[in-house]
Amino acid sequence: MIWLVVGALVAVAAVVLVSLPFLLDHGESDELETPTPRAETRLALIEERDRSLAALKELEFDHQTGKIDDADYRALVGPLRRAAASSLQALDALDAQD
Amino acid sequence: MARPSRSPARLVLALAVAGVLAIFLIYTALAGSTPSLQPSNLAGHRGNVDLTGKVVGHVSGNASTADGLRFRLHNINGDSPTVPILYHGSVPDLFKSGRDVNVTGHMENGTFVATAMTTKCPSKYTATQNS
Amino acid sequence: MADLGRAALVVSFGLALYACVAGTLAAVGRQRRLADSARNALIACFGSTLVASIVLAIALVRHDFTFVYVANHTSRDLSAVYSLTAFWGGEEGSLLLWLLVLTGYGALAVALNRRLLRDLIVWVVPVIGGVATFFAFMLFAVASPFATETRQLDGAGLVPSLQNPYMVAHPPMLYLGYVGLTIPFAFAAGAMLSGQTDERWIVATRRWTLVAWMFLGFGQILGSHWAYVEVGWGGYYAWDPVENAALMPWLAATAFLHSVMIQERKGMLKVWNMVLVAFAFELSLFGTFLTRSGVVQSIHSFSRSSIGGWFLGMVVASTAFAVALILWRLPLLKARTKLESPISREAAFLYNNLLFVALTLTIFWGEIFPILTQLFQGISRTIGRPYFDFFLRVFGLPLLLLMGIGPLVAWRRSSVRGLLRTLAWPAAAAVVTGVALTAVGHGTSRPGLIAYTFSAFVFATIVVEVVRGTRVTGSLFTLVSRNRRRYGGYIVHASVVLLAVGIAASSTAGANVFRTLKPGQSTRVDGYTVTYHGTKSIPSVTESGTTVEHRAFLSFTGRATGSMTTSQIDSSTLGPSREVGIYSNWRDGGTDLYTINSAQNGQTITLQILVKPLVNLIWIAGYVFVFGSLVALWPDAREQRRLVSRLAFARA
Numbered sequence: 096m097i098w099l100v101v102g103a104l105v106a107v108a109a110v111v112l113v114s115l116p117f118l119l120d121h122g123e124s125d126e127l128e129t130p131t132p133r134a135e136t137r138l139a140l141i142e143e144r145d146r147s148l149a150a151l152k153e154l155e156f157d158h159q160t161g162k163i164d165d166a167d168y169r170a171l172v173g174p175l176r177r178a179a180a181s182s183l184q185a186l187d188a189l190d191a192q193d
Numbered sequence: 194m195a196r197p198s199r200s201p202a203r204l205v206l207a208l209a210v211a212g213v214l215a216i217f218l219i220y221t222a223l224a225g226s227t228p229s230l231q232p233s234n235l236a237g238h239r240g241n242v243d244l245t246g247k248v249v250g251h252v253s254g255n256a257s258t259a260d261g262l263r264f265r266l267h268n269i270n271g272d273s274p275t276v277p278i279l280y281h282g283s284v285p286d287l288f289k290s291g292r293d294v295n296v297t298g299h300m301e302n303g304t305f306v307a308t309a310m311t312t313k314c315p316s317k318y319t320a321t322q323n324s
Numbered sequence: 325m326a327d328l329g330r331a332a333l334v335v336s337f338g339l340a341l342y343a344c345v346a347g348t349l350a351a352v353g354r355q356r357r358l359a360d361s362a363r364n365a366l367i368a369c370f371g372s373t374l375v376a377s378i379v380l381a382i383a384l385v386r387h388d389f390t391f392v393y394v395a396n397h398t399s400r401d402l403s404a405v406y407s408l409t410a411f412w413g414g415e416e417g418s419l420l421l422w423l424l425v426l427t428g429y430g431a432l433a434v435a436l437n438r439r440l441l442r443d444l445i446v447w448v449v450p451v452i453g454g455v456a457t458f459f460a461f462m463l464f465a466v467a468s469p470f471a472t473e474t475r476q477l478d479g480a481g482l483v484p485s486l487q488n489p490y491m492v493a494h495p496p497m498l499y500l501g502y503v504g505l506t507i508p509f510a511f512a513a514g515a516m517l518s519g520q521t522d523e524r525w526i527v528a529t530r531r532w533t534l535v536a537w538m539f540l541g542f543g544q545i546l547g548s549h550w551a552y553v554e555v556g557w558g559g560y561y562a563w564d565p566v567e568n569a570a571l572m573p574w575l576a577a578t579a580f581l582h583s584v585m586i587q588e589r590k591g592m593l594k595v596w597n598m599v600l601v602a603f604a605f606e607l608s609l610f611g612t613f614l615t616r617s618g619v620v621q622s623i624h625s626f627s628r629s630s631i632g633g634w635f636l637g638m639v640v641a642s643t644a645f646a647v648a649l650i651l652w653r654l655p656l657l658k659a660r661t662k663l664e665s666p667i668s669r670e671a672a673f674l675y676n677n678l679l680f681v682a683l684t685l686t687i688f689w690g691e692i693f694p695i696l697t698q699l700f701q702g703i704s705r706t707i708g709r710p711y712f713d714f715f716l717r718v719f720g721l722p723l724l725l726l727m728g729i730g731p732l733v734a735w736r737r738s739s740v741r742g743l744l745r746t747l748a749w750p751a752a753a754a755v756v757t758g759v760a761l762t763a764v765g766h767g768t769s770r771p772g773l774i775a776y777t778f779s780a781f782v783f784a785t786i787v788v789e790v791v792r793g794t795r796v797t798g799s800l801f802t803l804v805s806r807n808r809r810r811y812g813g814y815i816v817h818a819s820v821v822l823l824a825v826g827i828a829a830s831s832t833a834g835a836n837v838f839r840t841l842k843p844g845q846s847t848r849v850d851g852y853t854v855t856y857h858g859t860k861s862i863p864s865v866t867e868s869g870t871t872v873e874h875r876a877f878l879s880f881t882g883r884a885t886g887s888m889t890t891s892q893i894d895s896s897t898l899g900p901s902r903e904v905g906i907y908s909n910w911r912d913g914g915t916d917l918y919t920i921n922s923a924q925n926g927q928t929i930t931l932q933i934l935v936k937p938l939v940n941l942i943w944i945a946g947y948v949f950v951f952g953s954l955v956a957l958w959p960d961a962r963e964q965r966r967l968v969s970r971l972a973f974a975r976a
Contacts, residue, residue, distance in 0.1 A: 096326050097929045098326075098327045098328035098331075099327050099328070099331065101334060102327060102330075102331025102335075103331070105328075105331065105334050105335055105371075105372055105375055106331065108371070109335050109338070109339055109365075109368045109371070109372060112364045112367070112368040112371075113342065113364050113368060114361065115360075116357040116358075116360035116361045116364065116582075117357055117361065120357065122354075124356070124357060125355055125356050125357055126354060127351075127354040127355065127356045127359060127442070127443070127446060128356075128442060128443070129354070129443060130443060133627070134518065139522070141915045142522070142523065145966070146588075146589060147727050149589075150735065152343055153735070154734075154735075155735065156793075156796070156807075157633070159443055159796045160523070160789075160792035160793050160795070160796050161331075161792055162734070162746055162789075162792065163742065164374070164742050164745065166739070166742070167738065167739055167742045168735060169737060170868070171734065171737075172740075178363050178651050182590060
């Protein structure tokens with residue numbers, strides 16, 4: 096018998112937890128935040144920038160350890176630097192719009 | 194993954210490799226597979242087969258001597274004619290009369306000559322009866 | 325107390341269903357409170373499932389035989405530890421464990437990410453909820469662990485071969501692995517449902533996938549070791565359907581772990597990654613279907629059970645769901661860049677993926693072949709070991725080689741000249757190894773020799789990487805801690821090398837003979853002289869019945885000196901079993917001398933004696949594997965901060 100009571104308590108606790116967001120409502124908007132197109136673009140640019148910077152860092156490290164020789168390094172580093180620079184510029188441009 | 198201007202060659206290559214592989218797989222599977230049978234449908238099969246059944250009756254002999262281990266199998270669920278088995282090799286864990294086993298071999302003059310045997314691991318995950 | 329268990333499962337079902345339905349409505353209608361409510365339901369579902377699990381655990385430890393499940397899988401004389409592990413010894417308990425792990429992982433995943441990725445989590449909740457609903461439904465309607473009956477005096481007991489530390493750890497590890505693959509799948513589905521198909525979902529689930537993959541891999545090694553010492557046929561993997569059921573999702577997950585690196589860096593292979601993660605998830609469900617339904621013959625022999633059909637239905641439904649999602653979002657999944665060169669690290673990862681998937685599909689084909697032939701030919705045909713062994717070599721050996729080449733190739737493109745330069749030393753090491761091995765007589769098996777040379781190649785590349793890196797950073801510790809993913813990966817690669825060498829040596833070299841001996845007689849096997857000293861019959865009586873152990877005493881000299889016993893055991897309640905004798909010769913590289921009491925005729929014994937060269941490298945590889953995975957998993961404070969600022973960004 097006691098176990099059924101405990102079971103009922105479990106069920107009650109579950110219901111309470113599920114209703115909590117409705118009970119604790121402070122009158123804020125119920126709208127789920129969606130990233131604005133601008134936020135989306137900014138995030139994409141940030142990811143692009145981080146990706147280029149990480150790739151550059153890795154290239155430098157591989158060059159230092161000797162895995163990539165000077166000729167290959169010179170061939171690869173240019174495009175990577177340009178990519179990083181362009182995403183940094185685009186990011187600045189976006190921020191400047193504010 | 195690739196722009197249209199590059200993809201046809203790669204696509205053709207990928208499909209060709211896949212095709213060759215598929216043919217190879219089918220061939221190997223058919224050539225390398227053995228029928229899984231029970232004593233009731235063993236009749237008429239020449240060549241190497243897998244036979245699954247329940248060990249019944251008296252088990253005699255020794256699997257590691259030339260005489261071999263002799264026992265009989267019938268279908269796991271119920272009646273079927275029994276098949277005499279002659280086995281040489283390592284006797285697995287849990288082998289005894291009443292156990293379900295799987296033997297690999299072929300029929301020779303009315304006796305199934307087996308070269309490999311596995312027993313089933315009991316009690317773990319036995320199905321609960323639908324009540 | 326069974327009432328509490330049943331009630332808790334009903335609550336779990338209700339919560340899971342609510343999480344799925346309400347979560348979907350909230351995501352579609354963009355309602356914050358409903359979304360939070362659905363998320364809470366998922367977390368609460370873990371709570372109620374935990375209550376149910378505790379009930380079962382207590383019943384098991386207390387040997388409460390009014391529970392049918394307890395009566396079927398334990399007995400009065402079973403120790404507390406093994407009684408507890410009987411939790412996952414049967415079908416219903418295994419399902420409960422699955423639901424527990426699923427809701428546990430799910431609750432943690434949504435709780436940890438509740439402030440980041442809100443737009444993604446809103447869809448992840450209903451997907452996890454959906455999977456949980458299926459399992460909760462099975463548990464309360466189809467296969468309940470809380471069925472009761474009038475009290476029995478004693479239970480059926482646990483088979484002796486399962487009373488073993490490995491069997492304590494192996495199933496939970498596998499479950500932490502299998503079930504863990506649901507999380508990246510749920511995030512992938514969430515990404516497609518929400519339209520956020522960029523790399524965010526991958527970055528968020530990277531560690532989850534790695535953890536699941538680690539447990540699944542280590543769990544399989546544990547299982548193999550159990551098979552080796554307990555089942556005792558001298559092997560450790562039999563391409564049994566149940567073994568393959570764990571291997572296939574692991575292979576798919578390995579491919580996925582590599583290909584996500586390409587998407588993270590280049591924005592390529594988006595569709596491929598979606599397909600792979602769904603494939604891995606479906607394989608883990610399908611594997612459960614195969615092992616539970618009795619559809620395929622297996623040494624584990626799960627008799628035909630009712631839940632097989634339900635699982636198949638779930639696999640079909642979730643596959644259809646995944647395929648529909650991918651087709652719907654195909655336009656969003658276009659790649660940003662393309663493959664620039666067939667000689668680049670991206671290309672190497674691609675080849676690696678193709679090989680992994682090919683191997684997985686080969687095993688899958690071998691698994692379903694009996695089912696298909698039964699359907700189309702009326703006779704079920706099974707595919708034997710040779711097929712699997714053959715394709716393991718055909719795909720596995722190139723994979724081994726690729727494991728060495730990949731790390732040495734640059735991203736985007738590598739010049740052939742540059743590549744040959746970096747490969748020079750490792751290639752030389754491989755050739756030297758091959759020649760040396762052939763010279764001392766280990767070149768007889770061609771696949772074995774190839775495996776050894778490739779392994780030497782890979783090992784040399786790892787050494788070269790570490791040496792070069794340490795020269796730059798100054799210390800090994802700094803090197804590893806600054807590049808945790810890369811060097812953790814190298815450690816894992818090293819474990820695979822150990823695995824390859826151990827498998828190659830123990831399966832292509834050594835000995836496997838039968839000898840019939842009388843007491844006092846000796847025999848020579850591959851450098852060992854084994855002497856048989858007679859057999860003693862040792863009875864023991866327990867609460868459940870009597871057991872007689874026929875223990876054979878052996879001693880050996882030669883490559884090593886020592887003694888061992890090997891036994892046949894006859895239990896009145898559980899039938900015959902055996903204990904093999906194993907001596908690990910560490911001076912010989914971890915080679916085992918392995919004896920089986922094959923037949924007993926009075927005092928004359930027939931022994932099966934095996935010598936398994938380097939087999940212990942396999943078990944060591946398991947630990948190295950875990951260590952490497954942990955290094956790769958190790959949190960990096962700087963990376964975390966950057967991640968948080970990126971992922972929380974949507975709120976700005």
